Amino acid sequence: MTSHPLLEQLNDKQCAAVGAPERHMLVLAGAGSGKTRVLVHRIAWLMQELHLSPYSIMAVTFTNKAAAEMRGRVEDLVGSSTRAMWIGTFHGLAHRLLRAHYMDVGLPQNFQILDSDDQQRMLKRIMRSLNLDEKRWSPKQAQWFINAKKDEGLRPHHLDGYDFNERTYKEIYDAYQVACDRAGLVDFAELLLRAHELLRDNRIVREHYQRRFRHLLVDEFQDTNSIQYAWIKLLSGAGEEKKEHQNFVTIVGDDDQSIYGWRGAKIENIHQFNRDFPNVETIRLEQNYRSTNTILSAANSVIANNSDRLGKELWTEGSTGDPIDLYAAYNEIDEARYISSQIEAWHEQGNALQDVALLYRSNAQSRVLEEALLHARIPYRIYGGLRFFDRQEVKDALAYLRLLANRDDDAALERVINTPTRGIGARTLDIVREGARQRGTSLWLAAKQLATEKVLTGRAANAVLAFVDLIEQLEDETGDYSLGRQVDTVIKSSGLMAMYQAEKGEKAETRVENLKELVNACDNFDQLDRPGEEEELSPLNGFLAHAALESGDEQADEHQDAVQLMTLHSAKGLEFPLVFMCGVEEGLFPSQQSLDEAGRLAEERRLCYVGMTRAMQKLVISYAENRRVYGQEKLHTASRFIAEIPSENLHHVRMQSRRSFSTDTPSYGRFHTGASHEAFEETGFQLGQRVRHVKFGEGTVLNYEGSGPQSRIQVNFDDLGSKWLVVAYARLERC
DNA sequence: AGGATATAGATTTTT
DNA sequence: TCTATATCCT
Numbered sequence: 050m051t052s053h054p055l056l057e058q059l060n061d062k063q064c065a066a067v068g069a070p071e072r073h074m075l076v077l078a079g080a081g082s083g084k085t086r087v088l089v090h091r092i093a094w095l096m097q098e099l100h101l102s103p104y105s106i107m108a109v110t111f112t113n114k115a116a117a118e119m120r121g122r123v124e125d126l127v128g129s130s131t132r133a134m135w136i137g138t139f140h141g142l143a144h145r146l147l148r149a150h151y152m153d154v155g156l157p158q159n160f161q162i163l164d165s166d167d168q169q170r171m172l173k174r175i176m177r178s179l180n181l182d183e184k185r186w187s188p189k190q191a192q193w194f195i196n197a198k199k200d201e202g203l204r205p206h207h208l209d210g211y212d213f214n215e216r217t218y219k220e221i222y223d224a225y226q227v228a229c230d231r232a233g234l235v236d237f238a239e240l241l242l243r244a245h246e247l248l249r250d251n252r253i254v255r256e257h258y259q260r261r262f263r264h265l266l267v268d269e270f271q272d273t274n275s276i277q278y279a280w281i282k283l284l285s286g287a288g289e290e291k292k293e294h295q296n297f298v299t300i301v302g303d304d305d306q307s308i309y310g311w312r313g314a315k316i317e318n319i320h321q322f323n324r325d326f327p328n329v330e331t332i333r334l335e336q337n338y339r340s341t342n343t344i345l346s347a348a349n350s351v352i353a354n355n356s357d358r359l360g361k362e363l364w365t366e367g368s369t370g371d372p373i374d375l376y377a378a379y380n381e382i383d384e385a386r387y388i389s390s391q392i393e394a395w396h397e398q399g400n401a402l403q404d405v406a407l408l409y410r411s412n413a414q415s416r417v418l419e420e421a422l423l424h425a426r427i428p429y430r431i432y433g434g435l436r437f438f439d440r441q442e443v444k445d446a447l448a449y450l451r452l453l454a455n456r457d458d459d460a461a462l463e464r465v466i467n468t469p470t471r472g473i474g475a476r477t478l479d480i481v482r483e484g485a486r487q488r489g490t491s492l493w494l495a496a497k498q499l500a501t502e503k504v505l506t507g508r509a510a511n512a513v514l515a516f517v518d519l520i521e522q523l524e525d526e527t528g529d530y531s532l533g534r535q536v537d538t539v540i541k542s543s544g545l546m547a548m549y550q551a552e553k554g555e556k557a558e559t560r561v562e563n564l565k566e567l568v569n570a571c572d573n574f575d576q577l578d579r580p581g582e583e584e585e586l587s588p589l590n591g592f593l594a595h596a597a598l599e600s601g602d603e604q605a606d607e608h609q610d611a612v613q614l615m616t617l618h619s620a621k622g623l624e625f626p627l628v629f630m631c632g633v634e635e636g637l638f639p640s641q642q643s644l645d646e647a648g649r650l651a652e653e654r655r656l657c658y659v660g661m662t663r664a665m666q667k668l669v670i671s672y673a674e675n676r677r678v679y680g681q682e683k684l685h686t687a688s689r690f691i692a693e694i695p696s697e698n699l700h701h702v703r704m705q706s707r708r709s710f711s712t713d714t715p716s717y718g719r720f721h722t723g724a725s726h727e728a729f730e731e732t733g734f735q736l737g738q739r740v741r742h743v744k745f746g747e748g749t750v751l752n753y754e755g756s757g758p759q760s761r762i763q764v765n766f767d768d769l770g771s772k773w774l775v776v777a778y779a780r781l782e783r784c
Numbered sequence: 785a786g787g788a789t790a791t792a793g794a795t796t797t798t799t
Numbered sequence: 800t801c802t803a804t805a806t807c808c809t
Binding site (some may be wrong): 410 | 785
Binding site for chain 3 (some may be wrong): 183413416677678679680681
């Protein structure tokens with residue numbers, strides 16, 4: 050292949066993928082192998098070399114962030130607009146399809162999207178109305194059930210309902226769907242399912258898109274669920290007879306980084322792809338441009354313990370690098386302190402804090418880490434908190450807007466009919482709900498009718514009518530306002546702003562700020578600036594869709610130099626020079642629950658692989674031998690994943706560095722107040738160490754008091770439980 | 785309507 | 800142990 054500007058600075062494998070002739074392709078892209086680069090260059094190649102119009106290309110991702118990055122990089126590369134290209138998330142593109150064909154799928158033009166919080170509230174109401182035993186059936190489980198079925202492409206009538214549980218869930222699913230349909234509401238799973246049904250059942254629509262999209266590219270393919278895969282298959286026309294058009298699908302993914310099986314991702318889709326699509330060329334990207342050799346060989350060794358892999362081994366031309374530090378902490382506080390001391394050392398050597406990531410298995414672990422960072426005055430940022438459009442006050446405001454856009458939106462009405470309180474209590478609402486149920490109408494209409502027909506009387510009727518008036522008047526008044534001004538008026542006239550202003554405390558102040566920020570966001574919301582949104586959609590509906598589908602990840606002050614804290618899951622796709630993997634203990638990572646179910650352990654191991662391969666220069670793994678879990682002190686052992694790392698790649702950190710324990714705040718921490726750690730270590734024992742007693746047998750050092758030979762030491766004996774002993778007399782042996 | 789008290793439940797997350 | 804929510808009071 051002769052050199053081409055698009056192929057410069059790519060390795061052979063990358064070139065093969067970018068410059069391939071038109072065909073189905075499976076790109077197995079290992080961590081840090083330049084996956085996005087390949088995708089972006091491939092799209093540019095299709096346009097520049099194969100002279101394809103951007104109109105005929107669709108690229109699908111899972112997150113908005115990935116979609117935005119891809120579009121930006123393609124535009125930089127080709128230097129022209131990619132507006133006609135469909136680049137987006139599965140949900141975003143499905144939404145687009147439904148908007149364009151709302152009549153074909155039986156939705157009102159102004160249908161709205163329910164996020165998972167809305168969905169849960171909706172289910173709660175429905176389950177109440179079905180008079181289900183609330184002890185036995187929870188909205189959470191019902192939500193899980195329904196979404197799982199939708200992800201499998203199943204409607205209530207597909208369920209046989211043989212067992213009692215399923216029969217009840219089926220009933221809930223049914224009632225929920227009826228309620229959503231009546232209110233013009235679509236949940237996330239429904240977006241995908243409805244779009245799938247549209248393509249499946251409507252030949253004209255399907256063929257239109259098949260003709261249009263000659264090339265389909267799917268990122269993070271290992272995370273696709275059944276309905277997403279079915280979607281791709283339909284769009285590509287795979288397996289269909291007599292086609293006058295030929296479509297090509299490129300999937301990019303890494304089976305070793307599939308960590309979302311628990312929410313329906315089907316790793317098997319990668320295998321299935323080879324069966325469903327003819328003449329697939331598989332290209333492996335195994336050269337890693339991120340990590341040191343040490344980190345890669347450790348990660349390779351760990352993942353090698355999984356079976357059924359497509360097979361891939363990362364390598365690098367880079368240096369060996371430092372060994373992986375392994376710190377066996379006495380407890381979680383010790384672990385956090387060790388980490389913060391290491392970060393201080395890193396920072397003092399002139400390195401940036403934002404280059405450091407602390408990764409943990411579960412969110413609950415962040416608290417202790419935060420305390421230690423706070424104490425050491427190290428700034429930090431936690432990834433994946435509550436997002437802007439998910440905040441209570443913002444959702445309240447949006448619910449008013451939704452009601453303006455669509456009076457039938459029962460979920461929105463329920464949320465704000467008495468927020469702020471306007472004398473419409475539970476009793477009145479019950480009557481309205483019942484009325485709506487009997488008449489088969491929306492809550493809005495029922496409320497209005499019941500109040501006018503004097504079914505509701507006195508104060509209740511007046512309150513309901515006042516609410517009805519408020520909404521109708523708001524629509525009249527703000528109908529031709531700019532979006533920002535409209536929202537501003539709604540927030541003020543509804544009394545929302547006043548309600549939050551009346552509350553006191555820091556929390557209330559932020560809420561007021563957030564409401565103002567929402568007005569700001571509306572002012573800055575420019576639909577014309579949004580590629581792929583050229584279909585007619587009112588500014589209000591455009592903004593509501595934006596809020597539901599892109600709930601706004603980036604928080605403020607992200608430019609401050611700060612350590613990043615996040616779960617292993619949210620670290621996927623990111624990289625950091627220095628990475629700490631914390632709490633690498635049996636029962637925590639792999640998690641206890643994953644040990645019970647087949648296949649889950651392998652996913653935990655992939656998660657470990659993902660975590661390790663985030664590190665560029667240095668990886669530090671730590672675990673605590675004692676950890677408080679739900680208030681209970683528990684003994685933990687090192688995770689099996691640690692034993693899967695070759696010992697030549699590991700460096701066992703034996704002792705605390707001196708400075709890490711020079712803390713002068715005695716109240717900090719639960720243990721060893723008074724004596725210093727160093728003084729204790731003079732006794733020859735360490736916290737967490739295994740010891741043997743002539744009579745009591747073997748045990749682990751838990752705690753100590755005092756220093757020198759007179760110090761007392763607490764040992765948790767394997768057979769007898771914990772005992773306090775005086776070091777000088779106990780004649781303990783190390784073992 | 786709001787404040788105090790009981791009780792369950794507690795991986796992982798994007799859209 | 801901590802938290803979110805449900806229920807019970809006033």
